[in-house]
Amino acid sequence: MTAVEEQLGTIAVCPADRLIPGRGVAALLPDGRQVAVFRTTSDEYYGLSNVDPFGKAAVLSRGIIGDSAGVPTVSSPLLKQRFDLRTGVCLDDESVRIRVYEVRVIDGVVHIRP
Template sequence: MTNQTINTSEASQWVDVCDINDLTPETGVCALVGEQQVAIFYSGKLDQLFAIDNYDPIGKANVLSRGIIGSIGERICVASPLYKQHFDLTTGECLEQAEHRIRAYPVNLAGNRVQVGIR
């Protein structure tokens, strides 16, 4: 993976989270970014990083980092381990229940360091 900003949303500050080698492809980890739990995923198939809120608004628990990533059509998503709703890793949309949405964060790779953007 080359040094690049993966998601293009603007960030006012980059928070260093972990080394890229700490991530296992196709799985998530949870990181505390400021006071917010953030789920970070590395898709080895796409060679791409994603970051979303770890909080599942339907199951009302911080569990999304333990979900399974995959795709539905062209959308890359994570399935919540609780009730299996799918959240788009790029937009934060819930595919089954549009009234629910989580925050998607910009992600940057600086050298081997994964950074999450906050506003």
């Protein structure tokens, strides 16, 4: 663990320039949780649980990033439910919410707060 990670309570994922705008990647946390990390085309970074609560598979990092009335979203590649990247709320069934992770870019490296 680096001094930055220790001080901020974060985990380094990868260099920010390795993330393609408009795409997501999966990151495995030390405790086994999977996080889907997204970089939008406007260079915003988001983190959600990678597990689709409807399909019960770790696939959200492969979803399609979009926008719904100004809300940044990811659509599951399985059943196409849309999730708000900021809050984790499913826009198609607001009773469903997935975990959101804080994502920050520090000195060119993407960090997640577990």
